[in-house]
Amino acid sequence: MRTVAVSFFAAISLLLTACTDEAFQSASSSSVAGKTQQEKQLEKQVKSLDQVSKDIIVNNTVQGALAGAVVGCGLGLLLGGDAGDCAAGAAAGGLIGGVGGNQVGRQAAAKNVEIVNSKQVLANLSNVSKQLSSVEANLRSVLASQNAELKSLRRQLDGGQLSQSAYNQRVNAIKSNRQVVSNELKRSEQNMDNTISELKTASSKGQPGLGGATNAAVSNKDRLARTRASINLL
């Protein structure tokens, strides 16, 4: 009998625990209540921008120097692996290209690495710039609408047509929306900072052709900062 009672108590406790979790989750999700569809859409957009701006540098950028050496000398290794490996490879390649010599092989490999390095990075940076344009368009509209609404809510509160709690709820939702957007933009800025730092490190280690990508990353970062600065956090 005692065992049954303990089991029953344990089951009830578990059920109550589950209820508490659910209640807590409801309370958490109610923190976004009061936001409009457009505001929620904007939050999704800036979160997506954060994701897109995270992985700008692809692995082959930092491994580029090694890849270049393999491309330049791999054929030479196939031909014998002695001191003249790169020269032999390039000379064999020269049969097709009409030129010969170690220098040509190395030059061709270096240009190959330069193109591969910057191509994907630039595509990623371009994607960030395009997504930021969508964010800005929506942000401009949301901020203008919120500003008009804040004035309207204040008048209604002063005129006794709106309760203080209803006023607070909506104003807090607007503040929360602006804070979320600002935080996500800040994260994207930090992602760009990391990208710039990685590109500079790769360049200093001898990776060619990353100057344009570095400038584009700086441009993205500056634009992100100015977009964030346009948000009045209230």
Next chain:
Amino acid sequence: MTSDLLRFSRPFALVAVTAVAGCTGSTDPTTATLFDNIANLNSGEYDRQIANNKAQADAIIAQNKAAEQRNAQLAAQSNANKAEIDSLRRQIADVKAQGAKARAASASDPVKLQQVQALDNQLNAVERDVNSGASSAAISSELSRIKSAYRALSI
């Protein structure tokens, strides 16, 4: 023994490599072989691709500059479209008509008249906002509430 084998195999390897070289021809640097690399270098293909990358970097910077200029221009423009503003103006006219009824009904009651005056001031503020391009669901709600307040004073 090993070096003899290498010396012996080298001419065959060269022939094999040269034959394979004839089968390639990729201009994509991620798949290009050494032969392709040299061919692309000699044909100027790689220089063209490097120039394309540089142009893309410049395009990103130009796109960012243009977007910022556009933002500055649009920030000064109205947020609402014409249809929204027209709808709000019709609503304002309707509320004003209700206000006139409230003023007439409150003419002999200074307290009520003062309340009507406060609502008139609020309505004027809404109208100023709408005329400057403001539009939001809140403004429409505010107009409904002003109308309800006028109606209560019209009795």
